[in-house]
Every structure is written in C-alpha cells, then in structure tokens.
Amino acid sequence: MFLELNQLRGAREHFERRFEPAEFDPQDEDYRVAAPVDLSMDIEKVGTDAFRVKGRAATKVELQCSRCLENFEMPLDTSFELRYVPAIDAHTEPEREIAEDDLTTAFYREGSLDVIEMLREQFQLALPMKPLCSQACRGLCPHCGANLNSTDCGCRSTWDDPRLAVLKGLLNTDKEN
Ligand SMILES: [Zn+2]
Ligand SMILES: [Zn+2]
Numbered sequence: 001m002f003l004e005l006n007q008l009r010g011a012r013e014h015f016e017r018r019f020e021p022a023e024f025d026p027q028d029e030d031y032r033v034a035a036p037v038d039l040s041m042d043i044e045k046v047g048t049d050a051f052r053v054k055g056r057a058a059t060k061v062e063l064q065c066s067r068c069l070e071n072f073e074m075p076l077d078t079s080f081e082l083r084y085v086p087a088i089d090a091h092t093e094p095e096r097e098i099a100e101d102d103l104t105t106a107f108y109r110e111g112s113l114d115v116i117e118m119l120r121e122q123f124q125l126a127l128p129m130k131p132l133c134s135q136a137c138r139g140l141c142p143h144c145g146a147n148l149n150s151t152d153c154g155c156r157s158t159w160d161d162p163r164l165a166v167l168k169g170l171l172n173t174d175k176e177n
Helices: 087-092 115-126 162-176
Strands: 002-004 012-019 037-046 050-064 071-086 104-108 112-114
Touching: 012 115, 037 115, 050 115, 071 087, 071 115, 104 112, 112 115
Parallel strands: 071 104
Antiparallel strands: 002 112, 012 037, 037 050, 050 071
C-alpha cells in the first residue's frame, strides 16, 4: 500500500488502517504476519519535502522457537518515529539535516511512502533476538532430538554429560591409587 504524500491535505494528518496478513505476501523468512495489522499514525510535513511519521502498529506474528523449533504466535505492538526524505536527495545531499534529532531517516520514492515496507521494517526491528515459545521452553533433547516440551524421551536419565564422565574417571583413578 502506497501513501501519496502530495495528497496529504494538511500539514499534519492522522491515518488509521487495518491491513490483512495477505497484504504482506510474500512474507518474510524470519516471521509471518499472523493476524490483521492495526496501524495508527500521524504524518507531519517538515520543511519542503520531509515528513515526520509517528506511528504504532499492533498484530500477531508467527515465529519459530529458537530452542524447540516449533512455530508459535506472539503479539507484537511496536511504536516508531521516522523521518522520511525523498530517496533521490539521500544520494545527492547525504549530509542534509540528518543529525538534528535522533530520528531514523527513511526514504520515500516518487512522492509515495510504501506503508507495507515501513511496517515490515518496524516488525523486523521489534522481533526478539532469540524467539522462545515460552521462557520455560525445554527445547530439544540433545541426544535423540525429541521435543522435551511434549515428550519425555528418557534419554537424560541414561545419558552422561561427557564433562561429568571425565570427572568420574578422575575419581575412579583416585580410588585405585
Ligand atoms: Zn520452544
Ligand atoms: Zn532424548
């Protein structure tokens, strides 16, 4: 979905919209948008061709647990503030007004802001570094690969930690002496 910036009526405009997950196709590899995305944002024109965008987007994403590798859904609610400048100026005047505040600079092309692309970037930033289906996720058995959240494979009772085995070996040697 593209927002035509020259069609903004006032200096500041409020914008609210719901996007269906299908609008994010093809979906990212790291996550999948699993519920409608509710976006609420304010766009303010700054100077001749820059726009300040302050928004909030809420949805549910499906991620893969980094421990047990199962997919799970989690709510994502992200707030962001960005400055949009025309893409062409980024190349011709790279030092232009970028550092006057802490806002991340993004670029719009041919007068329009790619809202889906903006949301993708914000979701990417909001994702956890190591997604976990739950803090208590027990992960996969390192021995047989079973998902320890759903089965008790029994390996752990018979499987000796190699580091412990070394210690046991040392203890046995002590006894023999
Ligand atoms: Zn897990
Ligand atoms: Zn096992």
